[in-house]
Amino acid sequence: MFRTIATGLSVAGILFASFVFVMLIGDSLGFALSDRLLGSVFPITISTPDLHKAYMTEKIKILIVPGHDNEYGGAQYRDIRESDLTLGAARNLEAYFKKDARFETVTTRDTSTGNYTPVIQSYFDQHRDDIVVFKNIAKKKMEMLKSHNFLDRNVSIERNSVSSEIAFRLYGINKWANENDIDIVLHVHFNDYPGHRGRAGDHTGFSIYVPERQYGNADASKDLARTLFDELKNTIGPSTLPLERDGVIEDQELIALGANGSLKSASVLIEYGYIYEPQYVYEATRSPMMQELAFQTYRAVKKHFEKNSPVYASSQTALLPYRWSDGLEKGIKGSAGVLALQAALKKDGLYPPPGKSLIDCPLTGSFGACTELAVRMFQQRHAAEVLGGDSPTGRVGVATAKKLNEVFGRD
Numbered sequence: 001m002f003r004t005i006a007t008g009l010s011v012a013g014i015l016f017a018s019f020v021f022v023m024l025i026g027d028s029l030g031f032a033l034s035d036r037l038l039g040s041v042f043p044i045t046i047s048t049p050d051l052h053k054a055y056m057t058e059k060i061k062i063l064i065v066p067g068h069d070n071e072y073g074g075a076q077y078r079d080i081r082e083s084d085l086t087l088g089a090a091r092n093l094e095a096y097f098k099k100d101a102r103f104e105t106v107t108t109r110d111t112s113t114g115n116y117t118p119v120i121q122s123y124f125d126q127h128r129d130d131i132v133v134f135k136n137i138a139k140k141k142m143e144m145l146k147s148h149n150f151l152d153r154n155v156s157i158e159r160n161s162v163s164s165e166i167a168f169r170l171y172g173i174n175k176w177a178n179e180n181d182i183d184i185v186l187h188v189h190f191n192d193y194p195g196h197r198g199r200a201g202d203h204t205g206f207s208i209y210v211p212e213r214q215y216g217n218a219d220a221s222k223d224l225a226r227t228l229f230d231e232l233k234n235t236i237g238p239s240t241l242p243l244e245r246d247g248v249i250e251d252q253e254l255i256a257l258g259a260n261g262s263l264k265s266a267s268v269l270i271e272y273g274y275i276y277e278p279q280y281v282y283e284a285t286r287s288p289m290m291q292e293l294a295f296q297t298y299r300a301v302k303k304h305f306e307k308n309s310p311v312y313a314s315s316q317t318a319l320l321p322y323r324w325s326d327g328l329e330k331g332i333k334g335s336a337g338v339l340a341l342q343a344a345l346k347k348d349g350l351y352p353p354p355g356k357s358l359i360d361c362p363l364t365g366s367f368g369a370c371t372e373l374a375v376r377m378f379q380q381r382h383a384a385e386v387l388g389g390d391s392p393t394g395r396v397g398v399a400t401a402k403k404l405n406e407v408f409g410r411d
C-alpha cells in the first residue's frame with residue numbers, strides 16, 4: 001500500500017526545528033498545548049480503516065521479524081536459544097502468508113539460515129549513519145516531549161536497556177519499514193523472566209505487546225492485537241505473569257513497536273510462551289507447535305480483515321489430522337502423538353476437562369492428569385466401540401487409537 005512518507009535527514013531536520021520552535025512558543029505563552037501539539041508530533045500514521053482499505057484494494061505488506069538474531073540470541077534455556085525458536089515460528093508464518101495473495105510478505109532474517117536477508121543486511125551496512133541519526137532524533141524529540149510534560153512517561157515493565165548494536169538494528173528495521181510502506185510489523189518472541197536459574201520457571205502462556213497509546217501507530221496496532229489475542233487464547237493460555245495479566249500490553253519503550261515515534265506501521269510483538277514450556281523444549285513437539293502457532297496467528301490476521309474468510313472457517317488446528325498408534329499413557333513426555341491427542345480432545349470439547357483452563361491444561365505433548373481425564377471422557381463418549389463393557393482406562397489402547405483415527409485421523 002502506498003502512503004506519503006516524509007523521509008530523509010533534511011525533512012526530519014525541518015520537522016525537528018519546527019517542533020523546537022512550537023515548544024519554545026508554548027513555553028513562553030505559559031499554557032499547555034499538549035493536545036494540539038501531540039497531534040502534530042505523533043500524528044496518526046495508520047488506522048484500522050486504512051488497513052482494511054488496503055486489504056480490499058491492494059495487498060497488505062507484512063514484515064515478519066523473528067526476534068533476536070544469530071549474534072544476540074535473546075533468552076536461553078538449556079541448549080534452546082530464543083532466536084532459533086522465533087526463526088521456527090517465523091518460517092511457518094512466512095509459509096502461510098506467502099500462500100495468500102492478499103499479503104506481500106517480507107522477513108528480516110532468512111528463515112533457514114537465521115542471517116539477516118541481503119536486503120536488510122545491506123540496508124544496515126549502507127545506511128549506518130542515517131539510522132543513527134534517525135534513532136537520535138527520535139530519542140531527542142521524545143526526551144523534550146517528556147521534559148515539557150507534553151507526553152506522559154508510561155513504563156509498566158523496567159527492562160535492561162539493550163546494547164547499542166541491538167538498538168541500532170531495531171531502529172534500522174523501523175526505518176526500513178517506514179520507507180517501504182510496510183503495513184504490519186509482526187515481531188515473534190518467546191518469553192522468559194529472571195530468577196529461575198536453569199530450571200523451568202513457574203509462568204506460562206502468551207502475551208502481546210503494542211505501542212503505547214500516545215504513539216501514532218497505537219490504535220491500529222491495538223485493534224489487531226485484540227483480534228490476535230482473542231483467537232490465540234483458544235490455543236494457548238494467556239500469560240500468568242502478573243505484569244502481563246491484561247494479555248495485550250501497551251509499551252512505550254520497546255523499539256520494536258516504534259518507541260519514540262519511530263515506526264509508522266501497525267506493530268505487534270507476540271510473546272508466544274515461555275521458553276522452558278515443554279512443548280517448546282522437546283524436539284518432537286516443537287516443530288508441530290511452531291506450525292500451530294503460525295497457523296493460528298495467520299488465521300487471526302485473516303479474521304481481522306475478512307470475518308468470513310474460508311481460511312478462517314476451515315480446519316481449526318494444524319495439529320490435525322493425525323494418525324495415532326496405541327500405547328499413549330500417563331507419564332509420556334514430549335510426544336507429537338500426545339500433542340495431537342490433546343488437540344483432538346480439545347476439538348471434541350473434552351480438553352481442557354470441565355472446570356479447567358488452558359492455563360491449567362495447556363497443549364504440551366506431555367501426558368498428565370488433564371489428558372488422562374479427557375481420554376476417559378472420550379472413552380465414555382464412545383463406550384460401545386471403545387470399551388466393550390469395561391470401564392474407561394484413560395489410556396490410549398488399540399480400540400481408543402482406532403476410534404481416534406476414525407474421527408481425527410488421516411487416511
Ligand SMILES: [Zn+2]
Binds near residue numbers: 074075082189191
Ligand atoms: Zn525476545
